[in-house]
Amino acid sequence: MxxxxxxxxxxxxxxxxxxxxxxxxxxxxxxxxxxxxxxxxxxxxxxxxxxxxxxxxxxxxxxxxxxxxxxxxxxxxxxxxxxxxxxxxxxxxxxxxxxxxxxxxxxxxxxxxxxxxxxxxxxxxxxxxxxxxxxxxxxxxxxxxxxxxxxxxxxxxxxxxxxxxxxxxxxxxxxxxxxxxxxxxxxxxxxxxxxxxxxxxxxxxxxxxxxxxxxxxxxxxxxxxxxxxxxxxxxxxxxxxxxxxxxxxxxxxxxxxxxxxxxxxxxxxxxxxxxxxxxxxxxxxxxxxxxxxxxxxxxxxxxxxxxxxxxxxxxxxxxxHAPWGEGLALHTKPWVRARANREFWENLKPATGRPFSASMSEPENWGVTAGSKLMMQHAGVTTEAEQEEVRRFKKGGGKH
Ligand code: MET
Ligand SMILES: [Zn+2]
Known part of the structure; x- marks a missing residue:
């Protein structure tokens, strides 16, 4: 070398x-x-x-x-x-x-x-x-x-x-x-x-x-x-x-x-x-x-x-580690074998397993902080008009 x-x-x-x-x-x-x-x-x-x-x-x-x-x-x-x-x-x-x-x-x-x-x-x-x-x-x-x-x-x-x-x-x-x-x-x-x-x-x-x-x-x-x-x-x-x-x-x-x-x-x-x-x-x-x-x-x-x-x-x-979880094809259980593919893992929305787990630790900030756009997307607020409404709402101290 x-x-x-x-x-x-x-x-x-x-x-x-x-x-x-x-x-x-x-x-x-x-x-x-x-x-x-x-x-x-x-x-x-x-x-x-x-x-x-x-x-x-x-x-x-x-x-x-x-x-x-x-x-x-x-x-x-x-x-x-x-x-x-x-x-x-x-x-x-x-x-x-x-x-x-x-x-x-x-x-x-x-x-x-x-x-x-x-x-x-x-x-x-x-x-x-x-x-x-x-x-x-x-x-x-x-x-x-x-x-x-x-x-x-x-x-x-x-x-x-x-x-x-x-x-x-x-x-x-x-x-x-x-x-x-x-x-x-x-x-x-x-x-x-x-x-x-x-x-x-x-x-x-x-x-x-x-x-x-x-x-x-x-x-x-x-x-x-x-x-x-x-x-x-x-x-x-x-x-x-x-x-x-x-x-x-x-x-x-x-x-x-x-x-x-x-x-x-x-x-x-x-x-x-x-x-x-x-x-x-x-x-x-x-x-x-x-x-x-x-x-x-x-x-x-x-x-x-x-x-x-x-x-x-x-x-x-x-x-x-087979790509995209394909090693699971060798699992003994058929319903686990069904997860041996990219589509499954790419589309999964993992749960936290915590019944009282909020997605944001300070949800009251979710229209105004650094990742607010991403947060809104996660929360299903996807159109620009809806996002603007959230921003206005937050700026107004939560008064609609
Ligand atoms: C708090 S940042 C720490 C960076 C450093 N390279 C580490 O991984 O420990
Ligand atoms: Zn660091």
Missing amino acids: GPKKGILERLAEGVVIGDGGFVFELEKRGYVMAGPWTPEVTLEHPDAVRELHREYLRAGSDVMQALTFYASDDKLINRGNVAGKKFTGAAVNAAACKIAKEVAAEGDALVLGGISETPTYLSGGGKAAVQAEFRKQIQVFVDHGMDFLLCEYFEYVEEVEWAIEVCKETGKPVASTMCIGPKGDMHGVPAGECAVRMAKAGADIVGVNCHFDPFVSLETIKLMKAGLEKAGLKPFLMCQPLGYHTPDAGPQGFIDLLEFPFALEPRLCTRWDFHKFARQAYDLGVRYIGGCCGTQHHHLRAVAEELAKERGKTPLSSEK
């Missing part, structure tokens, strides 16, 4: 599959604490991290993203290091890089080092202080020869511009995803403008991660794409959404849902939702497709199976 193809080459040739949600999955498995969400697990339980990388590789993931989320010193020291631990960003990040490289070598995957928003920025620290935090992390990625860099989970475009600037100093390809929805960043900068600013700062790949479901995230990508086209910019597009449905979320996404983070399971997307997402993302021109919080092995495998033709290969774990 010759040298590995780089990320930009792979994106130019076809579609790249990202990874799933590490901190969320490892929280459920007992290795990460919800609240700080910091990844000391790379030092405390490296095997748990290694196993999750392997699961994603088996699902078709082309990139082993080192588990470096929130591993800046300012975050670890002030809001991480649970139970008196004294791990530094450098130590956590170095361990993460080592594990990612080890598993990547078991396949043909690239390795990626990522930085995310900092408490220093959120508490009003200036550019120099914020960039100093990033520089420490990025030095570790350079020392470990990571293939490319990612700025992910930024709520403010100004901070991600500073992040991209530091990443560019390395000469490595840079990807950049903000955790924003169709309403834009937390200062109200529109999504299209955020994309343009990320690209102008030098990002080769731009898009969104986290905070919103696959379909709301694609709405944001559409706005980003329109902004980029208008500005004559052509970075690759990237989308790593939640594995949860969030049509009722406001501008800050799932963080504000009452179920965040411990009762989101009834909102979990199915693998069939991810088939649909992968197709829509691909058709929209998104070439880097993965997942964030809540996404698991089977979501990524669904992306890889949906795009098997485009990629010219199926994931390793398809060995145990």
